[in-house]
Amino acid sequence: MGLDMELRVRAYVSGWECDNVEENEKYREILDIVGFTRCKENPSLYVENCVIHWRKANQIHKWFLDLADGVDVCQPIYVSVNQLQELHKLCVESLELKTSDLLPPCSGFFFGSIEIDEWYWDNLRRTADLLGELLKNDNLTQHEFVYQASW
Numbered sequence: 001m002g003l004d005m006e007l008r009v010r011a012y013v014s015g016w017e018c019d020n021v022e023e024n025e026k027y028r029e030i031l032d033i034v035g036f037t038r039c040k041e042n043p044s045l046y047v048e049n050c051v052i053h054w055r056k057a058n059q060i061h062k063w064f065l066d067l068a069d070g071v072d073v074c075q076p077i078y079v080s081v082n083q084l085q086e087l088h089k090l091c092v093e094s095l096e097l098k099t100s101d102l103l104p105p106c107s108g109f110f111f112g113s114i115e116i117d118e119w120y121w122d123n124l125r126r127t128a129d130l131l132g133e134l135l136k137n138d139n140l141t142q143h144e145f146v147y148q149a150s151w
Helices: 021-034 058-067 081-097 118-133
Strands: 005-014 042-057 075-079 146-149
Touching: 005 021, 005 058, 021 042, 042 118, 058 075, 058 081, 058 118, 058 146, 081 118
Parallel strands: none
Antiparallel strands: 005 042, 005 146, 075 146
């Protein structure tokens, strides 16, 4: 029990017959896997994949909550590539400057420690590394990113 967090990528897959043959085949393969029939009125779907999972990284959680005006009801929060670049930059700067001022911790229901300890710095390093790898992807702008936490 506690704060579990995910950043997910959503990819749109079209099933319209006039679209790219390769994408149309992907659409049919996905429908076969999940066992649903084709919707003739709007043949499209989204595929989601977890790209980063955190546990009790409450300073990262707070940053995402600030995007949602501080509201924390375990809602999905849509995130732009620019916002992910900003979070990456803040993590890197916080590590370089050894400051928690840029990404302060927050308390909550089993959110983990709010101390500026090795756990705090490890979460920043891990987030900086994982976002750094993610942001190298050339087709980021073709997808949506969604952050969601549960506790």
